[in-house]
Amino acid sequence: MTMPSDVGVIDLMIATPFRAGARTYQFLRQSLRDRESLDEFEFPAQYMFKDVPHPEAGDDPVRFLLEQMDKFGIEKGMLGVSFAEDKSGDSLRALKEHPDRFFGSLEVDPNRGMDAVRDLKRAVEELGVKAATAFPAGLYPQVPINDAKFYPIYAKCIELDIPICVCAGVPGPRVPFAPQYVGLIDEVCWYFPELKFVTRHGCEPWADLAVKLLLKWPNLYYSTSAFAPRYYPEAVVKFANTRGADKVMYAGYYPMGLSLDRIFKEMPDVPFRDHVWPKFLRENAERVFKL
Amino acid sequence: MTPYEAAKAGGVVDTAVGFPKSREDMYDFYEFIRKGSHDSATKDAKAGELEFPAGYMFKNVPKWESDDMGDPVEMLFLEHQRHGITQAIVGVEDEVGQRAVRDLPDHFFAGISIDPNEGMDAVRKIDRYANEFDLKSVGAFPSGLYPQVALNDKMFYPIYAKCIEVDVAFCSTAGVPGPRLQFAPQEVALIDEVCWFFPELKFVTRHGCEPWTALAAKLLLKWPNLYYSTTAFAPKYYPADIINFGNTRGADKVIFSGYFPAGLTYERIFNEMPDVPFRDHVWPKFLRENAQRVFKLPEKKVSQ
Numbered sequence: 001m002t003m004p005s006d007v008g009v010i011d012l013m014i015a016t017p018f019r020a021g022a023r024t025y026q027f028l029r030q031s032l033r034d035r036e037s038l039d040e041f042e043f044p045a046q047y048m049f050k051d052v053p054h055p056e057a058g059d060d061p062v063r064f065l066l067e068q069m070d071k072f073g074i075e076k077g078m079l080g081v082s083f084a085e086d087k088s089g090d091s092l093r094a095l096k097e098h099p100d101r102f103f104g105s106l107e108v109d110p111n112r113g114m115d116a117v118r119d120l121k122r123a124v125e126e127l128g129v130k131a132a133t134a135f136p137a138g139l140y141p142q143v144p145i146n147d148a149k150f151y152p153i154y155a156k157c158i159e160l161d162i163p164i165c166v167c168a169g170v171p172g173p174r175v176p177f178a179p180q181y182v183g184l185i186d187e188v189c190w191y192f193p194e195l196k197f198v199t200r201h202g203c204e205p206w207a208d209l210a211v212k213l214l215l216k217w218p219n220l221y222y223s224t225s226a227f228a229p230r231y232y233p234e235a236v237v238k239f240a241n242t243r244g245a246d247k248v249m250y251a252g253y254y255p256m257g258l259s260l261d262r263i264f265k266e267m268p269d270v271p272f273r274d275h276v277w278p279k280f281l282r283e284n285a286e287r288v289f290k291l
Numbered sequence: 292m293t294p295y296e297a298a299k300a301g302g303v304v305d306t307a308v309g310f311p312k313s314r315e316d317m318y319d320f321y322e323f324i325r326k327g328s329h330d331s332a333t334k335d336a337k338a339g340e341l342e343f344p345a346g347y348m349f350k351n352v353p354k355w356e357s358d359d360m361g362d363p364v365e366m367l368f369l370e371h372q373r374h375g376i377t378q379a380i381v382g383v384e385d386e387v388g389q390r391a392v393r394d395l396p397d398h399f400f401a402g403i404s405i406d407p408n409e410g411m412d413a414v415r416k417i418d419r420y421a422n423e424f425d426l427k428s429v430g431a432f433p434s435g436l437y438p439q440v441a442l443n444d445k446m447f448y449p450i451y452a453k454c455i456e457v458d459v460a461f462c463s464t465a466g467v468p469g470p471r472l473q474f475a476p477q478e479v480a481l482i483d484e485v486c487w488f489f490p491e492l493k494f495v496t497r498h499g500c501e502p503w504t505a506l507a508a509k510l511l512l513k514w515p516n517l518y519y520s521t522t523a524f525a526p527k528y529y530p531a532d533i534i535n536f537g538n539t540r541g542a543d544k545v546i547f548s549g550y551f552p553a554g555l556t557y558e559r560i561f562n563e564m565p566d567v568p569f570r571d572h573v574w575p576k577f578l579r580e581n582a583q584r585v586f587k588l589p590e591k592k593v594s595q
Contacts, residue, residue, distance in 0.1 A: 113488055114455055148445035149488065155414055155449035191410055191446065 003268040007278045008075035010285040012165070012251035013200065013225040015079060016065050016090040017057035030140040031175040045172025045226075045257065053255040062094045066101060072260045075282075076291065078105050078251075081127055083119070095127065103291065104129040105165065109139055110149035117156050124160050130289045132157055132164040133200070136179035137171040144179040146187045154192050163196035163288055165223060165251075168210070169203040172226070182206035182213070189217035196288055200225040200251065207233035214239060214247050221288055225251035228258055229266040240280060241273045248276075249284045295565050298574035302377035302593040304582035306428065306548045307402070307462065307497060307522045310363035310387050311370075313355050318342045324470045327437045333471050345469025345523075345554065353552040364391045367551075368398065374557040376549075377591050378583075380428050383420065392424060400588060402428035402462075406436050407446035414453045421457040427586045429454050429461050430497070433476035434468040441476040443484040451489045460493040460586050462520065465507070466500040469523070479503035479510070486514035493585055495546065497522040504532035511536060511544050518585055522548040525555055526563035537577060538570045545573075546581045 025044050028037075037044050043052055057064040069077060079091040081104040094102045106123040108116050123129045132153065136145050143149050145166060157164045168185060170177040182203050189197060198221040203210035210233075214220050222236055222244075240248040254260050272280060285291065292300070312320065315338060324344040328334040333344050343352055360366075364387060371379060382388045383401040391399040401424035405413045420426050429450070433442050440446050442463060454461045465482065467474040479500045486494060495518040500507035511517050519533055519541075537545040549560050569577060583590055 114452060114491060117452055117456075146445070148443070148448045151445045151448035152452035155411060155452065158411055159414075194411060 001271060001273060002277075003270075003272070004277050004281075005073060007073075007282045009073050009250065009281045010289075010291070011069070011074050011077045011254075012198075012223050012249055012285055012289075013256075014065070014069075014074070014077035014252055014254050015256065016061040016094060017055045017255050019061070019090075025173070027140065028138055028173050028175065031138070031142065032173065034174050037174050043257065044174065048172050049257040051259065051262070052257055053259045055255055061090045062097065065094070066098065068254070068260055069101065072264045074260070076101055076103060078103055078131065078289070080105050080107055080133060081123070081129065082106065083123070083127075092127070099128075103289070105131040105133045107133050107135070108153050108164075110134075110143045110147070110153055111139060111141065113149070114152070117152050120153065120156050121160065124162060129162070130291065131162050131198070133166070134164060135167045135171075137167065137175050137177060138173065139179075142176065142179040145181075145184040147179075150188070151191075154188065154195050157196070158192060158194045161290070163198050163221070165198040165200050165225075167201040168199040169201060169206060171201065182209050185210075185213055185220065186216075189213065189220050193217070193219065195219060196221065198223050198249070198288065202227050202233065203236075204233060207235040211235045211239045211244070214244055221247050221249060221284070223249045223251035226253040226257060228262060229270045232270055237270060237272065240276050241271070245273075245276045245279050246284055246287075248280055249288070250281050293565070294571035295569070295574050298578050299375055299561075299564075300593070301575060301579060302591055303375050303547065303578045304378045304586075304588060305371075305376050305551070306380045306495070306520055306546060306582050306586060307430070308367065308376075308379045308381050308549065309552055310381065310391070311353070311355055311360065311366045311552050312363070313357040313360050314338065314342060315357060317354075323437060324435055324472065327435070327439070327472050328470070330471045343554065344471065348469050349554040351556065351559070352554050353556050363387050364394065364399075367391070368395060370551070370557060371398070374561055376557070377579075377593055378588055380586065383424055389424075397589075397591065400427045400586070401425060402430055404430040404432070405450055406431075407440045407444070407450055408436060408438065410446075411449070414449050417450070417453045417457060417459070421459065426457065426459050427588065428495075429459055431461070431463045432468075433463060434472045434474060435464075435470065436476075439473065439476040442478075442481040444476075447485070448488075451485065451492050454493075455489060455491045458587075460495050460518075462495040462497050464498040464522075465496040466498060466503060468498065479506050482510055482517065483513075486510065486517050490514070490516065492516060494518070495520050495585065497548065499524050499530065500533075501530060504530035508532045508536040508541070511541055518544050518546055518581070520546040520548040520582075523550040523554060525559060526567045529567055534568060537573050538568070542573045542576050543581055543584075545577055546585065547578050548582075 380402040
């Protein structure tokens with residue numbers, strides 16, 4: 001039950017520190033209705049998180065992030081990238097200068113139709129991204145996980161042989177959860193049995209259903225993004241310890257909502273069995289994301 | 292020479308043709324429709340009865356006894372020469388169609404039909420045929436699928452995306468189908484959503500769009516890449532809404548297709564055709580030019 005310290009952790013959700021004042025969740029404002037979210041929150045899910053990190057990264061956020069990763073034994077991190085140099089400059093540079101430490105993912109918006117499909121192909125070819133990512137409840141308009149608009153994206157992920165990481169469960173930001181109801185995943189896994197589908201952000205409160213589906217669908221996986229280890233759902237930890245050792249993967253949430261300090265302080269208390277730890281921290285991600 | 296005769300002499304494209312089959316083979320071919328039917332006239336039809344599930348609507352359906360059958364490619368090509376068809380899109384999913392497009396590449400062009408129930412295999416099928424042939428059309432019959440799949444169903448979306456990627460026209464039956472299957476999956480209104488989400492998709496309706504032809508004309512005007520083809524309709528039954536649209540703002544949007552040999556002879560089609568009240572400038576577009584443009588067929592010089 002002891003967490004090993006030498007496995008070379010792969011973190012499936014990490015980012016370079018935000019440039020000064022750039023922690024923008026502008027994309028969510030169109031969907032938010034409550035005054036607190038609109039007028040007072042800097043981070044739309046901040047009511048759930050204690051001590052949201054505000055690292056002082058200096059003038060080299062890439063170097064800063066690498067130092068943080070070294071400190072906590074993180075060998076590789078998945079960074080969200082885009083083609084927009086102004087928004088993704090640090091991440092793009094990180095991928096280019098440290099391909100042994102970082103790999104990229106592309107956030108998709110199915111509202112963009114074929115342009116989203118084409119961007120994904122281009123991101124794999126030009127940026128070498130290893131995954132697509134999506135936030136169904138955060139899109140404007142929202143797009144449910146099982147919506148027709150997602151289907152060409154799923155088909156393209158299969159063709160490109162990359163997983164898609166999708167937020168599932170009630171989202172923190174105060175937008176409707178319906179597009180991320182965990183039950184919607186069933187239909188997608190049925191129609192696209194080849195699709196490697198990785199849930200993000202907890203699947204709560206439908207963790208029991210998530211476990212049922214993880215067992216049922218060979219290419220469905222769970223990643224722990226946005227959850228501090230002390231809050232990993234019991235059903236998921238139990239599943240990893242029994243039949244799901246190959247299906248649960250570590251993802252953090254730094255610097256969006258959790259400090260690495262907190263994550264790795266709490267991590268040793270997660271009651272994973274010995275054989276689960278290396279799979280959870282590294283090996284499953286290596287396999288699913290073809291690293 | 293009337294404008295119609297002049298246009299016809301310049302060549303005719305038929306965008307959906309089958310090869311002659313014996314009555315027994317046609318009966319076998321329609322098994323997919325009997326499978327989804329509930330009425331006994333269709334479902335329990337034996338060979339020699341309702342061999343063609345929409346047969347109740349058609350007079351004088353072409354039929355060949357086994358003994359009459361020659362080489363289907365030759366039979367169809369001779370039929371085309373006799374009636375002035377200069378280019379045709381045929382199915383290439385069997386040996387006959389593949390031989391036709393290889394032996395007569397100026398005349399026959401490749402089409403396939405797909406079933407979204409096959410998931411990614413249907414998507415890959417388009418890639419596979421596009422790589423092997425110069426694929427011109429991907430066809431679907433939403434009411435005839437088992438289970439049925441509606442035109443705006445998510446299962447069709449990866450197919451539409453793939454058609455855009457390989458730049459091939461998608462053709463679907465729309466409107467109430469002849470066979471006694473539910474029409475809901477091909478209701479014309481469903482096309483609106485597809486054309487909205489996939490503005491680049493070249494979508495060609497087949498089999499009439501009836502009774503929603505006024506809506507079809509509205510959508511044809513609204514969506515630049517939506518087209519209408521006249522498959523399965525004898526010219527005397529071309530909907531007035533569509534002829535009117537072809538004569539006004541839709542000269543580039545209405546495309547001739549026959550229904551040989553499934554339900555109509557070319558004799559009948561071209562006997563009735565001169566009476567269709569298309570305006571002079573519409574005829575060459577309708578008979579040939581629109582199809583050549585939408586399906587990316589080469590312009591063919593016809594010796595007159």
